[in-house]
Amino acid sequence: MTAVAARAPAKVNVRLGVGPLRSDGFHELRTVFLAVSLFDTVTVRPGEGLALTVTGEGADARRGADLVPTDRRNLVWRAAELLANTAGVPADAEIDIAKSIPAAAGLAGGSADAAAALVALDALWGTRAGREDLVALAARLGSDVPFSLVGGVALGAGRGEHLTPVLARTRWHWVLGIAGEGLSTPAVYGELDRLRQAGRVPSGNELPASDPVVAALRSGPTSVLAGTLANDLQAPALALRPELARALRAATDAGAAAALVSGSGPTVAALAEDEDDAVRLAAELAGAGVFRTVRAVHGPVPGARLVG
Numbered sequence: 270m271t272a273v274a275a276r277a278p279a280k281v282n283v284r285l286g287v288g289p290l291r292s293d294g295f296h297e298l299r300t301v302f303l304a305v306s307l308f309d310t311v312t313v314r315p316g317e318g319l320a321l322t323v324t325g326e327g328a329d330a331r332r333g334a335d336l337v338p339t340d341r342r343n344l345v346w347r348a349a350e351l352l353a354n355t356a357g358v359p360a361d362a363e364i365d366i367a368k369s370i371p372a373a374a375g376l377a378g379g380s381a382d383a384a385a386a387l388v389a390l391d392a393l394w395g396t397r398a399g400r401e402d403l404v405a406l407a408a409r410l411g412s413d414v415p416f417s418l419v420g421g422v423a424l425g426a427g428r429g430e431h432l433t434p435v436l437a438r439t440r441w442h443w444v445l446g447i448a449g450e451g452l453s454t455p456a457v458y459g460e461l462d463r464l465r466q467a468g469r470v471p472s473g474n475e476l477p478a479s480d481p482v483v484a485a486l487r488s489g490p491t492s493v494l495a496g497t498l499a500n501d502l503q504a505p506a507l508a509l510r511p512e513l514a515r516a517l518r519a520a521t522d523a524g525a526a527a528a529l530v531s532g533s534g535p536t537v538a539a540l541a542e543d544e545d546d547a548v549r550l551a552a553e554l555a556g557a558g559v560f561r562t563v564r565a566v567h568g569p570v571p572g573a574r575l576v577g
């Protein structure tokens with residue numbers, strides 16, 4: 270076998286309810302994940318030991334070196350070691366990550382890379398891990414990695430790794446606005462804890478029900494889905510990055526049905542009426558001068574898959 274490639278999607282948390290800080294340093298979540306059509310591709314080849322290269326978004330040596338490392342700090346490296354150890358095969362592979370998903374953007378780009386690597390290396394090494402085995406390995410790598418494998422629409426509980434897939438066939442169109450430098454996920458969760466201690470945002474002791482979001486994702490209309498979008502990490506992301514308020518306003522001013530911060534940010538996810546509206550909205554937001562990159566996407570899309 271010469272080369273195997275797999276790709277995995279970015280995600281938006283259409284709803285993200287964050288509970289109190291647990292004793293293990295994570296927060297209990299109730300979330301609704303939606304996989305969207307922005308993909309990273311991981312290509313693996315036979316090699317000796319592990320070697321990692323990164324191309325595309327965030328691979329810029331100046332800005333991206335810390336965002337997308339090419340050593341053990343990269344989740345892909347750890348995914349490769351974990352799969353090799355579990356399967357009892359040597360961790361030998363040349364791995365290339367072609368990135369379209371911006372790093373540290375709240376879009377689970379690193380998790381997508383890890384999920385794609387698990388799928389590609391499973392094929393390269395012939396480890397024949399079942400889908401469920403891969404999901405279990407994914408959960409050990411990071412909270413969002415299982416969803417990057419599964420894709421589509423899913424309810425997430427625990428720290429995000431306990432998934433219940435949801436059948437929702439309606440295609441939703443979004444514009445992702447990537448604003449400024451990346452935000453650190455632990456820093457955003459930490460800011461939420463501080464805001465809660467100061468009584469500036471609700472405690473999170475009562476996690477919201479996800480049912481209205483799921484019903485709206487299944488059948489719409491857009492205005493109803495727009496009314497259910499919510500993210501508990503939005504307030505701390507705004508506290509750390511005040512100019513995000515302008516970015517959110519730019520999206521609604523441009524006619525988005527709703528706009529929210531994706532995950533821990535700083536990406537803004539703007540809900541469009543349909544595909545044409547998303548193209549129009551993307552063009553308008555690209556000209557607004559508040560985003561570094563603007564992408565029109567749709568979801569749900571499948572999770573990590575072999576390509577080519």
Ligand code: C5P
Nearest residue numbers: 294295296298411412428429454455458
């Ligand atoms: O699981 P992952 O490595 O993506 O998590 C990164 C960090 O985000 C954790 O170390 C933790 O600080 C925070 N986090 C959290 N609660 C979650 C998920 C992540 O506090 N449910």
